[in-house]
Amino acid sequence: MSTPPSSTPPPRSTAPAGSNLTGLRDHNTALVLSLLREASRGSSRAELATATGLTPQAVSKIVARLLAAELVAEDGRGPSTGGKPRTVLRLRPDAGFAVGVELDRRETTVLLVDLSGEVRHRATMPTGLADAPPRRTVELLATAVREALRAAPDGANLLGVGVGCRGPLDHAAGVLHRPAGLPAWDRFPLREALAAELAPLPVHLDKDTNTAALASAAPGQTAYLHFADGLGAGLLLDGALYRGARTNAGEFGHQVLQLDGPPCRCGARGCLEALCLAALDRDDTRTAARLLAVGAANLVQLLDVDRLVLGGRTILAAPEPYLSEIAEQLADRLPDRSWQHVPVSLTPAGPAAVAIGAAELVLAPVFGRGQGPGLRAEPVSRP
Ligand SMILES: [Zn+2]
Known part of the structure; x- marks a missing residue:
C-alpha cells in the first residue's frame, strides 16, 4: 500500500474484515453472500442450504468464515417452523x-x-x-x-x-x-x-x-436503452455485460435508419440518435419515441432478449410515449406475440x-x- 499524499488525512484504523478476507473468493462463498444481499429480511443457514443446493455442513463452514471476516452478522432469531428457532443472518452493509x-x-x-x-x-x-x-x-x-x-x-x-x-x-x-x-x-x-x-x-x-444496465440487472437477457443527450444500449446477456471485442458494444444510437438523413455527431448521416434529437428539437416527443421504438424492435429481433429496460433523463422526463411506442412496435414486428412476449419497463434505479x-x-x-x-x-x- 502506498503512502497517502500529505494533504489528505492520515489512514484510519484497518478495516474490521482485514486480512480475514483472504480465501473468501470462491464461487460458493460469493453465492451465499449474494443471497444474503438480496434477502432484505435476512436468511437462516437452512434457507441458504436450500437456495444454494449446498449441504448444511458446507453452508455452516462458509457462514463461519463470513462471520469471522465480519461480512455477515447474526441478527436475532427468525420465526420457528416447528423445531427450534433459526438464527437469522444478514449482510453487514458497512463491511x-x-x-x-x-x-x-x-x-x-x-x-x-x-x-x-x-x-x-x-x-x-x-x-x-x-x-x-x-x-x-x-x-x-x-x-x-x-x-x-x-x-x-x-x-x-x-x-x-x-x-x-x-x-x-x-x-x-x-x-x-x-x-x-x-x-x-x-x-x-x-x-x-x-x-x-x-x-x-x-x-x-x-x-x-x-x-446503467448493471443497475437495472435482472435474470436472463436484458437490453437496456439509455437516452440522455445521446442514445446507447447496455446488453446484459446471460447475467453479464456483453462488451464486444474492443469493449465498445452497444452503439445503438448510431444505427443508420435514414440514408442521407441529417448529419449525426458521429460523422455519419441518418443515425437513430440524430433523428431522435431532431424530433425533440421540434418538441415532437411522439416521433422521437416512435423512431426509438423502431430501433428497439430491430434490437429485439437481432438478439431475442427477455426484456427491454429504459433509462436516461430524456426518457425519464416523459416516459409514457417511449413505453407505449416500443410496446406497439414490438407487437407489430415480432411474428408471434404470445411466444415472443418482451416486456418494456423503466430502470428501477431511476435517474441515478x-x-x-x-x-x-x-x-x-x-x-x-x-x-x-x-x-x-x-x-x-x-x-
Ligand atoms: Zn451517429
Missing part, C-alpha cells in the same frame, strides 16, 4: 464501500455506496466533460471522490471507484476514443489519470450505458442508474458477478 461516478457532459454525480448497494452519500458538481480540460476535470473529480469517502465510517474497507462515462471508450484500457464533440478527451487515459490521483484505490471505467451501476462495477465481483478482484485481502485506507 465494504465503493464510490460510483457518473461523468456527464455538463454534470458529475458522485455516490458512496455500501456493500448492500445502499447510497450513503450523494454529491453533484456542475462540471462535466465539456467544461474543463481533462487533467483539471480529473483533479476536480478526485477531490469529489475523496469527499465522498469521508462519509464512510472510520476504518471502513474501501473497495474502489467505478466511473460511468459516455463512449466510445475502451473499458479494458480505460481510454476514451473520439467522444463526439469532446476532442480534448480523444485517447485520454481517464482511468489511469484518476487512479494516479486516488492511489491506492482501484478505479474502473465503463460506458454510462453499461453501468449510471452512478449506482458504476459502484456496482466495484461491488459485483464481491458477489461473484462481473470481472474484477472481488474482496482483497488487504483493505485500502482513504487516498
Whole structure:
C-alpha cells in the first residue's frame, strides 16, 4: 500500500474484515453472500442450504468464515417452523464501500455506496466533460471522490471507484476514443489519470450505458436503452455485460435508419440518435419515441432478449410515449406475440442508474458477478 499524499488525512484504523478476507473468493462463498444481499429480511443457514443446493455442513463452514471476516452478522432469531428457532443472518452493509461516478457532459454525480448497494452519500458538481480540460476535470473529480469517502465510517474497507462515462471508450484500457464533440478527451487515459490521483484505490471505467444496465440487472437477457443527450444500449446477456471485442458494444444510437438523413455527431448521416434529437428539437416527443421504438424492435429481433429496460433523463422526463411506442412496435414486428412476449419497463434505479451501476462495477465481483478482484485481502485506507 502506498503512502497517502500529505494533504489528505492520515489512514484510519484497518478495516474490521482485514486480512480475514483472504480465501473468501470462491464461487460458493460469493453465492451465499449474494443471497444474503438480496434477502432484505435476512436468511437462516437452512434457507441458504436450500437456495444454494449446498449441504448444511458446507453452508455452516462458509457462514463461519463470513462471520469471522465480519461480512455477515447474526441478527436475532427468525420465526420457528416447528423445531427450534433459526438464527437469522444478514449482510453487514458497512463491511465494504465503493464510490460510483457518473461523468456527464455538463454534470458529475458522485455516490458512496455500501456493500448492500445502499447510497450513503450523494454529491453533484456542475462540471462535466465539456467544461474543463481533462487533467483539471480529473483533479476536480478526485477531490469529489475523496469527499465522498469521508462519509464512510472510520476504518471502513474501501473497495474502489467505478466511473460511468459516455463512449466510445475502451473499458479494458480505460481510454476514451473520439467522444463526439469532446476532442480534448480523444485517447485520454481517464482511468489511469484518476487512479494516479486516488492511489491506492482501484478505479474502473465503463460506458454510462453499461453501468446503467448493471443497475437495472435482472435474470436472463436484458437490453437496456439509455437516452440522455445521446442514445446507447447496455446488453446484459446471460447475467453479464456483453462488451464486444474492443469493449465498445452497444452503439445503438448510431444505427443508420435514414440514408442521407441529417448529419449525426458521429460523422455519419441518418443515425437513430440524430433523428431522435431532431424530433425533440421540434418538441415532437411522439416521433422521437416512435423512431426509438423502431430501433428497439430491430434490437429485439437481432438478439431475442427477455426484456427491454429504459433509462436516461430524456426518457425519464416523459416516459409514457417511449413505453407505449416500443410496446406497439414490438407487437407489430415480432411474428408471434404470445411466444415472443418482451416486456418494456423503466430502470428501477431511476435517474441515478449510471452512478449506482458504476459502484456496482466495484461491488459485483464481491458477489461473484462481473470481472474484477472481488474482496482483497488487504483493505485500502482513504487516498
Ligand atoms: Zn451517429
